[in-house]
Amino acid sequence: MRTLALAAVLMCSAAPAALAQEGAAEVMDLRSQVAVPAMPADLSVDGVAAADTYIWLEDVDSERAMERVRAFNTDAQARLDADPRFEPFRQAAYEILSATDRIAYPHMQDGMVFNFWQDDTHPKGIWRRATPESYRAGEPVWETILDVGALAEAEGRDWVFKGANCYGPDERLCLIALSDGGGDAVQVREYDTHARAFVEGGFVLPMGKHRYDWLDQDTLLVATDFGDVDGRSSLTESGYPYIVRALSRGQTLDQATTVFSGEQGDGGYGVNPSVYRGPDGELEAVLINRPLDTFRSETYALIDGQPDRLNMPERASVWGVFGDRIIFSIEEPWRWGATDYATGSLMGIGLNLLAQDEDSDDPIIISNAVPLIFQPNARQSIEQVAITRDRIVVTMFDNVVGQLRVFANRGEWGWPETVVSVPDNATIGLVDAGRSSNQIYYSVEGFLTPNTLMTADVGAGEPQRRADQSRTLDLGQMVAQMPARFDASNAVVEQFEVASTDGTMIPYFLVRPRDLAMDGSAATILYGYGGFLVSKPADYIPEMGALWLENGGAYVIANIHGGGEFGPAWHQAALRENRQRAFDDFYAVAEDLIARGITSPEHLGIYGRSNGGVLTSVAVTQRPDLFNAAVIESPLIDMLRYPFLPAGASWIGEYGDPRLPGDAAFIARYSAYQNVRPGLEHFPQVYITTNTHDDRVHPGHARKFAARLAEYGYDPIYFEDTAGGHSYDADPTANARRWARHYVYLAQRLMDEE
Numbered sequence: 001m002r003t004l005a006l007a008a009v010l011m012c013s014a015a016p017a018a019l020a021q022e023g024a025a026e027v028m029d030l031r032s033q034v035a036v037p038a039m040p041a042d043l044s045v046d047g048v049a050a051a052d053t054y055i056w057l058e059d060v061d062s063e064r065a066m067e068r069v070r071a072f073n074t075d076a077q078a079r080l081d082a083d084p085r086f087e088p089f090r091q092a093a094y095e096i097l098s099a100t101d102r103i104a105y106p107h108m109q110d111g112m113v114f115n116f117w118q119d120d121t122h123p124k125g126i127w128r129r130a131t132p133e134s135y136r137a138g139e140p141v142w143e144t145i146l147d148v149g150a151l152a153e154a155e156g157r158d159w160v161f162k163g164a165n166c167y168g169p170d171e172r173l174c175l176i177a178l179s180d181g182g183g184d185a186v187q188v189r190e191y192d193t194h195a196r197a198f199v200e201g202g203f204v205l206p207m208g209k210h211r212y213d214w215l216d217q218d219t220l221l222v223a224t225d226f227g228d229v230d231g232r233s234s235l236t237e238s239g240y241p242y243i244v245r246a247l248s249r250g251q252t253l254d255q256a257t258t259v260f261s262g263e264q265g266d267g268g269y270g271v272n273p274s275v276y277r278g279p280d281g282e283l284e285a286v287l288i289n290r291p292l293d294t295f296r297s298e299t300y301a302l303i304d305g306q307p308d309r310l311n312m313p314e315r316a317s318v319w320g321v322f323g324d325r326i327i328f329s330i331e332e333p334w335r336w337g338a339t340d341y342a343t344g345s346l347m348g349i350g351l352n353l354l355a356q357d358e359d360s361d362d363p364i365i366i367s368n369a370v371p372l373i374f375q376p377n378a379r380q381s382i383e384q385v386a387i388t389r390d391r392i393v394v395t396m397f398d399n400v401v402g403q404l405r406v407f408a409n410r411g412e413w414g415w416p417e418t419v420v421s422v423p424d425n426a427t428i429g430l431v432d433a434g435r436s437s438n439q440i441y442y443s444v445e446g447f448l449t450p451n452t453l454m455t456a457d458v459g460a461g462e463p464q465r466r467a468d469q470s471r472t473l474d475l476g477q478m479v480a481q482m483p484a485r486f487d488a489s490n491a492v493v494e495q496f497e498v499a500s501t502d503g504t505m506i507p508y509f510l511v512r513p514r515d516l517a518m519d520g521s522a523a524t525i526l527y528g529y530g531g532f533l534v535s536k537p538a539d540y541i542p543e544m545g546a547l548w549l550e551n552g553g554a555y556v557i558a559n560i561h562g563g564g565e566f567g568p569a570w571h572q573a574a575l576r577e578n579r580q581r582a583f584d585d586f587y588a589v590a591e592d593l594i595a596r597g598i599t600s601p602e603h604l605g606i607y608g609r610s611n612g613g614v615l616t617s618v619a620v621t622q623r624p625d626l627f628n629a630a631v632i633e634s635p636l637i638d639m640l641r642y643p644f645l646p647a648g649a650s651w652i653g654e655y656g657d658p659r660l661p662g663d664a665a666f667i668a669r670y671s672a673y674q675n676v677r678p679g680l681e682h683f684p685q686v687y688i689t690t691n692t693h694d695d696r697v698h699p700g701h702a703r704k705f706a707a708r709l710a711e712y713g714y715d716p717i718y719f720e721d722t723a724g725g726h727s728y729d730a731d732p733t734a735n736a737r738r739w740a741r742h743y744v745y746l747a748q749r750l751m752d753e754e
Helices: 045-051 063-081 086-097 132-136 148-155 542-547 568-572 580-595 611-622 648-655 661-668 700-711 732-750
Strands: 004-006 107-109 112-117 126-130 143-147 159-166 173-180 186-192 204-208 211-216 219-223 243-248 257-261 272-277 283-291 297-303 306-309 316-322 325-330 334-336 339-341 346-350 372-374 380-387 392-398 401-407 417-420 427-433 439-446 449-457 471-473 477-481 491-499 505-513 524-527 554-558 604-609 629-633 687-691 717-721
Touching: 063 700, 063 717, 063 732, 086 542, 086 732, 112 132, 126 132, 126 148, 143 148, 148 159, 159 211, 211 272, 219 272, 257 297, 272 316, 283 316, 297 316, 316 380, 325 380, 346 392, 372 401, 380 427, 392 427, 401 427, 491 580, 505 580, 524 580, 524 732, 542 732, 554 580, 580 604, 580 611, 604 611, 604 732, 611 629, 611 700, 629 732, 687 700, 687 732, 700 717, 717 732
Parallel strands: 004 491, 417 471, 524 554, 524 604, 604 629, 629 687, 687 717
Antiparallel strands: 107 112, 112 126, 126 143, 159 173, 173 186, 186 204, 211 219, 219 243, 243 257, 272 283, 283 297, 297 306, 316 325, 325 346, 334 339, 346 372, 380 392, 392 401, 401 417, 427 439, 439 449, 449 477, 491 505, 505 554
16 A cells, blocks of 8 residues: 655755855855855856866767767776676666567557567567457567668668658558667658558658658648758757748658748747547648747647637647647646636637637637536646547546546536546556547556556446536456566555655655665665656656665655646746755655665665756755765756757756846756865765767766866766667667666665775
8 A cells, every 4th residue: 555654844955055146256055165166257158158168078079079988988887887787787677678578569550550669689670560359369460560670771770760650541651750870850751551661752851850740641741950941040049940831742841832930039849730630530620839938839720721829828738639629738827718727727629719819800709618628636637638539538647646537528518527447556658549439558557566558448338417427437458467577575665745945745656675674774766857847656667676676775756846746837836946946855855765764875876867867966966965876867967058059948948048147047056067066075976877969968968067077086987878869769788788887886886885
């Protein structure tokens, strides 16, 4: 059973002092009174660059930078790869990542079940299909549609499969995305799944960060790099497109017709066209999302070939189209008609209503249809939404525990709800939902419970007529279950809460040995993320279980502000100038673990990647007394220069813009690269790792932080992989080496006697 305990309030030490004035020459930390010499005297763009003694490491492929990387790598491999635990860890991780008894997760397409599969025989992967009958019987007969490894060998390219976008309703023709090496940039090529061949003379998009969808069988809507347009780049400063064109079969990109244009100064991840079709392939809507920054955007409908801005809040997520209704969740309070709707609500409103011009002389369209589908409470959040033939399917969290709910549309009678029975204290993930049917696949898992794949017909049985009469049904049928990857018999899972510095109760999950002696001796990994509305629930993590739990370690996930565990408000509470709140939450969890006798600073390590790298790098600079290890992976660290390191400018809505004096002042208070203090009696030896060709988070962040720590004598371990991308999905061989290094390092720091 889940244990919930309210811990005593543990107040963290004061945060680093605010800058005395913008551009202050030196920042003093109130806890230690140790100067921070790397803080620029001038926080302007030029001042920050001029003060950066390691800015040359931002030049990704320069010989000087790569010489330093090679030296770091040689040292890291001597420390980690030479450890006698490395090879057993690597082998165990590889067996997990390449196991043939993994669940083959399905995608329903063209009347078949499609799956992308990697194993020892096919490290690059094969895209394959089987009949639904054989798949659900647990004995799928697979037919290979595309062998990515064979394609890579034939073309002499390091192709990595990045998915397929197929034209409905038959979904025979697909746009295949291929990355050269695993980065975010892809080449797109049209593929015929029946002929099992690329279409001769078919659609091809060159390598780039494209946004695209099928308008019809012979036309694509494409947002990409069109070169210079009217004397300026067709990409934003983040490197993402802001122009959408209709590309007809046989046309080149410069011949395509522009149907929408944002502005070069737009933020976020680029303009995105989406074409929505109904259960039988009929066109329901063409929507274009124009991001203004990381989280704000405008939504347009393409009506009679012209973009019409919809009356929707700027902070909203569109999940799809359901007949004549746009299904979206709102991430800010919103007034629609005469009613106020709370942040996090799931809405369903007619496209014709949202497209109404309030200043028009045309008659106002009136509808009695209920717009509110579901409104979460303060401890709930919507995680995924899918639209089937005539149902809305929602996975959600209630106090970070998974639920599955189904909603039907009854017009003026509202949206009656069915709660699908799922195991207690589990995480529920929506794997696939067919638009042409009510069949869904979903997964159920927990820290100690391997993934189970379930299927359900969510249209089974008529829901109650009134929206307030929900019911619970056991609709799910098991399709497959992944075998246990580690021995969980001696482990337990608990959920606790602790008060952060502002009094907010912060939940966290603890996975520990059942017979743990509460004497502070447990080697414990504390994981955190805290950003971008991303939730971190109780997932089954095989490599963590096999390489850490089985060796007596403990593992913790902290559900801190900035994530999505309790909806948009939980995320927004740690944006921009409030970022310190996420860090303080993290420290509160660490201190609670110590106060409970679970671990101690000597045995407590932290792990975070990407945005989690902001968290972990700040944690070791603000509270080095709390930790003895930190894995900082693919990280953002130099927050005063991040907009200049691709694709950093797309995240300004999350962190603020250091090019603005006011924003630079609050970012400078925590940016780890500038806030490292020399001469500290205790500073943990950290392990920093990234990828040379990560085109999402620039390797300069990790390189520069390692160089500065080395300069101050803190002896970091740094390893930079020269193949793959940000997501580490290139192949299981490289991924196994990655996990082996992580856990060798953590075992050395937290388990070995010094």
